Amino acid sequence: MTVFLFLCYYVYMKIGNKEIENPIMLAPMAGVTDVGFRAVCSKFGADATVTEMLSARAMAHNPRKTEFMTITTDAEKVKIAQIFGHEPEYMQRAVKSPILEKFDGFDINMGCPAPKIVRNGEGAALLDNLSLAKDIICSVKNATDRPVSVKFRKGNRLKNYLEFARMCEDCGVDFITFHARTVAEGYAGHSDWEALAEVKAKVKIPVVGSGDVVDAKSLLEMRKTGVDGVMIGRGALGRPWIFAELNSNSSKKIEKIDKFGTIEEHISILRQHFEDSWLKLYIRKHLLWYAKDLPLASNLRLTLATCNDVDEALDILKEAFLKEV
Ligand SMILES: Cc1cc2nc3c(=O)[nH]c(=O)nc-3n(C[C@H](O)[C@H](O)[C@H](O)COP(=O)(O)O)c2cc1C
Incomplete structure (x- = not known):
């Protein structure tokens, strides 16, 4: 139910047995929504978090890589694993996989516009193939009692998003997530x-x-469309505290935002699971996003972009945040 009262907004959405008031979720972002980032976004109020897209086929043949992408922490309130693929049997195996046992629900990616995914008949290619999309959704639904959602775009070659949404509903999905851009729009x-x-x-x-x-x-503008929940993607890059800012007038209000402490926490969670040789390359993009609004000299920004020493990068950010206060 949606009620607007003098700009107050009340929506309750159920995911499985969890009822969430005015849900704001962290969107799945490949190469971005790692375990540390999902944790810090959750602490700032993200009601649900979605892993980056996980290949159902890779999960069957090379589970190790997927295992790393599916590490979670207790900070995450509703944990959703996003899977993609074009073979109903692999998608069914994925949701039964022990790697995904700890998740509260599953999201099926039917919106990824990346050419190599679309060429493979996966992601947004399924928008043009309703019968295969239906087979995939039904096979996933039949394989699990947990909530299943579908995330899709406005269209690939066809602009059949209303028919697609109704098909998802007919297949019994628990909710849909709609990104209203076509594949061509990127x-x-x-x-x-x-x-x-x-x-x-x-x-x-x-x-x-x-x-x-x-x-x-x-x-507020998006909520006027009547949606039950809102997902934040790029708006959270370098700003996991956006969830606290958006909840500042609600019961989920957070009093103090320690920005540098948050970055340290993000990195410290990653350090618990990943080798430094991997981390220093992976973390570069996050460092630049964290630094984007900071008054930093170009040579220091370059040091972040080419990070070889995570502690040195943290020192640079610490100094810059101290100046910001
Ligand atoms: C770097 C990046 C990676 C993304 N990876 C995924 C993904 O793995 N699965 C997915 O469904 N959408 C993915 N998306 C799309 C986002 O989930 C979201 O739908 C889109 O960015 C629009 O929302 P925004 O304006 O809040 O970013 C990705 C977007 C970005 C920018």
Whole structure:
């Protein structure tokens, strides 16, 4: 149920047996939503977190890589694993895999626009193949009692998003997440919130909106479409505290935001699981996102971009945050 009262907004969405008020979730982002990032976003109020997309086929043949991407912490409130593939039997095996046992629910990726995924008939390619998409969803639903959602885009070659949304509903999915851009649009321009409102009006299952929520104003605007939940992706890059900022007028309010302490925590969680040789390469993009609004000399920014020593990078950020206060 959605109620607007003098700009107050109340929506309750159930994921499995967890009922969430005004849900704001962390979007799946390949190469970004690692265990540390999911943990710090959760501490700032992300109600649910989604892993980066996990290949159902790789899970069957090379589970080790997937295992690293599926490490979680207790900070995450509702843990969702996102899987992708074009073979119903592999998708079914994935949700039964012991690697995914700790997750509260599963999301099926039917929106990834990356050419190598689409060429393989996966991700957004499934938007043009409703019968295969249906087979995949049904096989996943049949393999688990846990909630299953589908995340999809506005279209690939066809613009059949309303038919696609209804198909998901008919297959019994628990909720859908809609990113209202076509494959051709990639991430450019603004996502089509009128299409989001259309989807919301056409189905009875909960609809989560994804795309272009970056602050309180855009959150309010997206909520006007009637969506049951909101996902934040790029708006959280270098700013996991965005969840606290967006909840600042709610019961989920957080009093103190320690930005540098958050970065340290993100990295410390990663250090518990990953070798330094991997971490110093992986963390570069996060360091630059964390530094993006800081007054940093270009040589220091370059040191972050080419990070060879994670402690040195932390010292640079610490100094810059001290100057910011
Ligand atoms: C770096 C990056 C990686 C992404 N990886 C995934 C992914 O693995 N699965 C998925 O469904 N969407 C993925 N997305 C799309 C986001 O989940 C989200 O739908 C999109 O970025 C629009 O939301 P935003 O404007 O809040 O970023 C990715 C987006 C970015 C920027």
